[in-house]
Amino acid sequence: MKTLLVTGASGFLGWHICRYPLPGWRIIGTHWQNREGIFPKTEYLKLDLTEKDFIWKSLKDIRPDAVFHLAAYSGTGYCEEFPEKTRRLNVDASAHLAEMCADRKIKLIFTSSEQVYDGQKSHYTEEDTPSPKNEYGRQKLAAERFIGEILPASAIVRIAVLFGQASPVARSFLQQWLETWQTFLPVTAFHDEIRSFLSGRSAAAGLFQLLQQDASGIFNLSGEASMSRYEFALLAREIFELTEGKVIPKSQQEIEMTAYRPPVLALDNQKIMDTGFQPSHPKYELKALKKEIFLPPGFSEN
Ligand SMILES: NC(=O)c1ccc[n+]([C@@H]2O[C@H](COP(=O)([O-])OP(=O)(O)OC[C@H]3O[C@@H](n4cnc5c(N)ncnc54)[C@H](OP(=O)(O)O)[C@@H]3O)[C@@H](O)[C@H]2O)c1
Structure with missing residues (x-):
């Protein structure tokens, strides 16, 4: 049995990684403020990644074969507002972790973001030059560069x-929409913000695929199709059979945002598909999710 250390296991993606583990791998997940965010029965430890000595001690005690480095300040607005605080975790701690993994010859898989791209072209491949337009994207790119230099055998996943x-402490934008429809209020969604939406479960599968293949380098990881948030909302409403739910299309310019968000960020998945990863269409991901999510009172499930 090999050991996988997952930093930020108490976050949204960490929950899915611990929920759908890879056979043959023991997972130890780290949390910081929210232990209850760790998927039940997962082994865990509390780790503040901004404390270099704690990282070192954890790696020495646990002796993982691989690390999934998820822990981050993942909100674009929060990074924009607090660049110094967020850089300490998103960039400095990531670089420290990479140094220690390099020292101990531990495989590192780092979760970066589509936000390293500028939104100026239709589909991004890993060959396209990143040019982030917000602080979160700049931090992710800086971490990528440190990690790539320190540990070329790492995998960097955008x-x-x-x-x-949703986990008890972390959820996606979809939960907010479902709750809004439940109270018979309209959901507002951008018609001009295009993304290649992906489920947490599929993202976990993609990361495990890279681990199994011992892949290194940069990989995009996204769902099968790109669509606007508005189109995604209509699809979710249809699949969850929330026919009374209203969706109001808005343009990005109509809503003030703390951080700039590139309107079009669609990813080309070919490179990760070549490793054996199969992306899914959001339609099928949402159908699978519908079976798992408790439906609001007043709405029926077929
Ligand atoms: N969610 C997305 O749509 C998305 C898309 C692209 C990329 N990503 C990337 O994927 C990764 C996971 O995203 P996510 O949505 O799961 O993030 P998340 O829900 O915001 O979780 C962040 C995690 O970081 C941990 N953390 C915060 N400060 C810490 C510190 N000082 N030391 C150690 N851990 C700390 C949190 O622990 P506590 O909660 O216990 O404090 C939590 O487990 C991130 O790197 C994110 O940038 C996410």
Whole structure:
């Protein structure tokens, strides 16, 4: 049995990784403030990644064969507002972790973001030059560069916007929409923000695929199709049979945002598909999710 250390296991994606583990791998997940965010029965430890000595001690005690480095300040607005605080975790701690993994010859898989791209072309491949337009994207790119230099055998995964089952402490934008429809209020969604939405479960599968293949380098990881948030909302409403739910299309310019968000960020998945990863269409991901999510009173499930 090999050991996988998952930093940020108490976050949204960490929940899915611990929920759908890879056979033959023991998972130890780290949390910081929210232990209850760790999927039940997963082994865990509390780790503040901004404390270099704690990282070192954890790696020495646990002796993992691989690390999935998820822990981050993942909100674009929060990174924009607090660049110094967020850089300490998103960039500095990531670089420290990479140094220690290099020292101990541990495989590192880092979760970066589609936000490293500028939104100026239709489909991004890993060959396209990143040019982030917000602080979060700049931090992710800086971490990528440190990690790539320190540990060339690492895998860096640029992930699209995630949705899926909520954990007790972390959820995706979809939960907010379902709750809004439940109270018979309209959901507002951008018609001009295009993304390649991916479920947390599929993202976990993509990361495990890279681990199994011992892949290194940069990989995009997204769902099968790109669509606007508005189209995604209509699809979710249809699949969840929330026919009374209203969706109001808006343009990005109509809503003030703390951080700039590139309007079109669609990812080309070919490179990760060549490793054996199969992306899914959001339609099928949402159908699978519908079976898992408790439906609001007043709405029936077929
Ligand atoms: N969700 C998405 O749509 C998406 C898309 C693309 C890329 N990503 C990337 O994928 C990764 C996971 O995203 P996510 O949505 O699961 O993030 P998340 O829900 O915001 O979780 C962040 C995690 O980081 C941990 N953390 C915060 N401060 C820490 C510290 N000082 N030391 C150690 N851990 C700390 C949190 O622990 P506590 O909660 O216990 O404090 C939590 O487990 C991130 O790197 C994110 O940038 C996410």
